[in-house]
Amino acid sequence: MTVDISNLNNILLDVLKELGNIGAGNAATALSQIINNKVDMNVPQVRLLNFSEVDGILGGPENPVVGIYFGMEGDAVGNIMFILDLESAKNLVELLFDKKKESSELNELEISALSEIGNILASSYINSLSQLTSLKLKTSVPAITIDMAGAILSVPAIQFSYVSDKVLFIETEFIEENKYISGNLFLIPDIDSFEIILNSLGVV
Amino acid sequence: MQSLKVGMADLNTIKNNGTLVTLGLGSCVGIAIFDRKNKIAGLAHIMLPSSLEIKNNSNKAKFADSGIELLISKMEFIGANKHNMVAKLAGGAQMFKFNSKADVLKIGERNVLASKSKLDELGIKIIAEDTGGNFGRTIEFRSSDGSLLIKTIGYGKKTI
Numbered sequence A: 001m002t003v004d005i006s007n008l009n010n011i012l013l014d015v016l017k018e019l020g021n022i023g024a025g026n027a028a029t030a031l032s033q034i035i036n037n038k039v040d041m042n043v044p045q046v047r048l049l050n051f052s053e054v055d056g057i058l059g060g061p062e063n064p065v066v067g068i069y070f071g072m073e074g075d076a077v078g079n080i081m082f083i084l085d086l087e088s089a090k091n092l093v094e095l096l097f098d099k100k101k102e103s104s105e106l107n108e109l110e111i112s113a114l115s116e117i118g119n120i121l122a123s124s125y126i127n128s129l130s131q132l133t134s135l136k137l138k139t140s141v142p143a144i145t146i147d148m149a150g151a152i153l154s155v156p157a158i159q160f161s162y163v164s165d166k167v168l169f170i171e172t173e174f175i176e177e178n179k180y181i182s183g184n185l186f187l188i189p190d191i192d193s194f195e196i197i198l199n200s201l202g203v204v
Numbered sequence B: 001m002q003s004l005k006v007g008m009a010d011l012n013t014i015k016n017n018g019t020l021v022t023l024g025l026g027s028c029v030g031i032a033i034f035d036r037k038n039k040i041a042g043l044a045h046i047m048l049p050s051s052l053e054i055k056n057n058s059n060k061a062k063f064a065d066s067g068i069e070l071l072i073s074k075m076e077f078i079g080a081n082k083h084n085m086v087a088k089l090a091g092g093a094q095m096f097k098f099n100s101k102a103d104v105l106k107i108g109e110r111n112v113l114a115s116k117s118k119l120d121e122l123g124i125k126i127i128a129e130d131t132g133g134n135f136g137r138t139i140e141f142r143s144s145d146g147s148l149l150i151k152t153i154g155y156g157k158k159t160i
Helices: A010-035 A086-097 A108-133 A149-161 A191-200 B064-077 B103-121
Strands: A045-050 A064-074 A078-085 A137-139 A143-148 A166-176 A181-189 B003-005 B010-014 B019-025 B029-035 B040-046 B085-091 B125-131 B137-142 B148-151 B157-159
Touching: A010 A045, A010 A086, A010 A108, A010 A166, A010 A181, A010 A191, A064 A086, A064 A108, A064 A149, A078 A086, A078 A108, A078 A149, A086 A108, A086 A166, A086 A181, A108 A137, A108 A143, A108 A181, A108 A191, A143 A149, A149 A166, A149 A181, A149 B019, A181 A191, B010 B019, B010 B064, B019 B029, B019 B040, B029 B064, B029 B103, B029 B137, B040 B064, B040 B137, B064 B103, B085 B103, B085 B137, B085 B148, B103 B125, B125 B148
Parallel strands: B003 B019, B085 B125
Antiparallel strands: A045 A166, A064 A078, A064 A137, A064 A143, A078 A181, A166 A181, B010 B040, B019 B137, B029 B040, B029 B085, B137 B148, B148 B157
16 A cells, blocks of 8 residues: 555554653653753644744744754654754753853854754654564664754755655654754654554555 | 735746845755746745655755756746846855754755756756855745845845
8 A cells, every 4th residue: 555645544643652751751851861850742733834934933933943854764764853943952051061141052062962852852762663663773874953943844845755745744842841842853754664664554 | 016925835927016024044945947038036945955865855945956957848838938037046054053963943944955966967047045054044035037036034135
């Protein structure tokens, strides 16, 4: 059976949502241990968007955000992206380095620390996904950039554009309440890998 | 002044002193075509180089080759003439630096090359471009003079 992502039934959508839930749950625990604060997460959203709608998320296409991008490799391939708005990135850096920052400009060390946080989140996400599906999965080294949300989102959107006129994201929002840290984690499997993942769970 | 937004895998045309805008262009390419005589502007926001490589190619505006053709015919429909047309290109960035061979990450560069070769094939001269790099761009294309304003975060602002 070929999975048509623009025409997923409710059962498949629920399965994807649950995958996001478990993966992100582990990632949230990891984050909370690092910053020694409680981290909440929202129920993951499975978003199926037209290309024209993609740039409406994350505060609009010109909103500057920090994007940390990973390749997912192994039995299923795709990408994982962790996105933070600048205010959240600044607050997270303050927590990590235990100091007050005057501006939201990030130096090299701080960018590297954020990228490591992304790495830990992505790895815990992938590990739980791997346990659940019995697939061998790992992440590549992170690549990080600070730029307009629309430009960053064009990267996963283009990957989908090879096979579809829609983009499918599994999105989870993390919230640290004392200091406002809100980040979005996107799991973006390649189209063939959707099928591999769903197959491994016995749902297609 | 009328201002129209052009989203991903989309295109639009305008005349009578209007502006076509694309926000947050990354690895996609903005192809701006201008009829100098009739003051008609067209902007396409393409995502992939070639409609011939892909099975699912019903959305013509998604590809450099079919997008340019469609854009020109839409411009001609509102009174433009191909002989007066010139083009400007923006975008085609590589947003993330990877040590990977993955083709998908060089897609920006491939999009630029495909756009150039299609315009060349149709005999439309490229008079300016701001492509490549590793940063996003917002572009505003004016039909009054064919100027293309490019805004970035941290890489300045310019008109080409």
